Amino acid sequence: MEKTVIKSKLKKPKAGDVIFNICNGIFMLLFCIVTLYPVLNTLAISFNDGVDAMRGGVHLIPRLFTTQNYTTVFALKNIGQGAIISVSRTVLGTLFALVANALLAFIVSQKKFIFRSQLSLFWVITMYVNGGMIPIMILYKNLHLTNSFWVYVIPAMISGFNMLVMRTYMEGLPESLQEAAQIDGAGYMTIFVKVISPLCKPIYATVALFVAVGQWNSWFDTMLYNRMADKYTTLQYELMKMLSAVTSLKGNAGAATSGTTVNITPISVRAAATIVTMAPIVMLYPFLQRYFVTGLTIGGVKE
Numbered sequence: 001m002e003k004t005v006i007k008s009k010l011k012k013p014k015a016g017d018v019i020f021n022i023c024n025g026i027f028m029l030l031f032c033i034v035t036l037y038p039v040l041n042t043l044a045i046s047f048n049d050g051v052d053a054m055r056g057g058v059h060l061i062p063r064l065f066t067t068q069n070y071t072t073v074f075a076l077k078n079i080g081q082g083a084i085i086s087v088s089r090t091v092l093g094t095l096f097a098l099v100a101n102a103l104l105a106f107i108v109s110q111k112k113f114i115f116r117s118q119l120s121l122f123w124v125i126t127m128y129v130n131g132g133m134i135p136i137m138i139l140y141k142n143l144h145l146t147n148s149f150w151v152y153v154i155p156a157m158i159s160g161f162n163m164l165v166m167r168t169y170m171e172g173l174p175e176s177l178q179e180a181a182q183i184d185g186a187g188y189m190t191i192f193v194k195v196i197s198p199l200c201k202p203i204y205a206t207v208a209l210f211v212a213v214g215q216w217n218s219w220f221d222t223m224l225y226n227r228m229a230d231k232y233t234t235l236q237y238e239l240m241k242m243l244s245a246v247t248s249l250k251g252n253a254g255a256a257t258s259g260t261t262v263n264i265t266p267i268s269v270r271a272a273a274t275i276v277t278m279a280p281i282v283m284l285y286p287f288l289q290r291y292f293v294t295g296l297t298i299g300g301v302k303e
Contacts, residue, residue, distance in 0.1 A: 039278075042271045046070070050268035069272035076242055082235040086216060087280075089152040089234070093215040094208050100157040101207060102200070105166035106192050120167070123160035133224075140225060147229045152221065156214075162207045169203040170196060213281055239273040 040060050045053050049064035057063070073079070108116050130136070137146075145151040173196065181191045197204070219236035226232040246266050 042274050045268060046271035046275050048268060050265035053268045053271075054265055069268045070276070072269060073239065073242070073272050073276055076238050078230055078233050078238050079235065081231060082233045082238040085149070085152075085232055086235040089149070089218075090212050090215040093153045093156055094212045096153055096157050097159065097162070097211045098204060098208050101159060101162045101166055102197070102204065103192070104158065105163050105170055106188075106196060108163070109167045109170040110188075120164070123163055127160045137224065146225045147232070148226075149232050151225045152215070152218075152234075156211070159211075162210065166200070166203055166207060169200060173199055209284070212284065216281055217277065236277060239277065243270055243273060 037060075041058070044060055044062050045058050046069050047065055047067065048058050048062040049066050050069065052058075052064045076082075107113060108119050110116065131139070140146050140151060140155070145154065177195050177199075178191055181195050186194070217236060219234055219240050222232070222234045222237040223240075243266065246269050
């Protein structure tokens with residue numbers, strides 16, 4: 001009897017559902033191929049001989065395998081110092097920006113705060129209007145931020161976009177959570193640390209990823225403010241200088257780097273530099289992906 005009941009409950013899938021699942025699987029497979037192919041192609045070119053790569057036809061597997069492109073990249077004069085500064089600015093810049101934006105977003109999200117609308121409008125204006133390159137340069141120089149490591153961290157601490165994103169997320173949290181904490185005698189800082197922040201992990205992870213990618217890929221600020229200070233150079237700035245030097249070569253058949261003749265071309269070196277700069281961020285994604293989840297407060301409070 002039990003087997004008969006179980007069989008009666010199991011229904012055969014409808015033809016429409018089967019077709020949908022097949023089409024969905026094919027679409028997702030094509031989407032993965034389209035997404036992964038540029039990365040795998042760049043990886044293949046980075047391990048391919050430079051002159052041979054100029055012929056084209058290198059897709060997923062190197063035709064003439066070599067590690068000379070990476071040797072050229074890692075042989076740069078200030079590559080080690082640049083990597084240290086890039087990692088330091090990414091870690092400290094992300095941490096400081098996350099704390100500053102989260103605190104400001106929490107303040108602006110409070111309905112009892114008198115100037116919440118005015119401050120929100122002020123930060124929106126900063127997203128569209130700035131002082132310009134020359135006034136900013138003069139300001140940083142007067143603040144003694146030029147030729148300094150902190151020019152990477154302090155100006156990037158506050159972002160109108162990141163603050164508004166956090167504020168919007170915090171405003172969506174149930175007010176009953178704060179009210180319950182206030183009844184128990186908790187202050188605003190306690191509420192922020194022990195009530196709001198644990199529920200904001202998804203948005204914290206998202207903003208942290210935005211800031212980290214921006215800090216890691218940035219090189220223009222190095223050229224503007226720390227170009228004459230090699231001890232504050234960054235990995236991306238050194239790679240940019242190398243690519244500019246290689247691209248300017250006539251004939252693109254070879255180059256002399258650090259006194260050693262190497263068989264490199266702009267195509268191969270650009271691919272190797274892309275992989276070097278992309279790898280740390282790609283490795284960071286799995287650690288933050290688990291926090292990209294919504295609905296953490298579902299069931300927390302029953303209204």
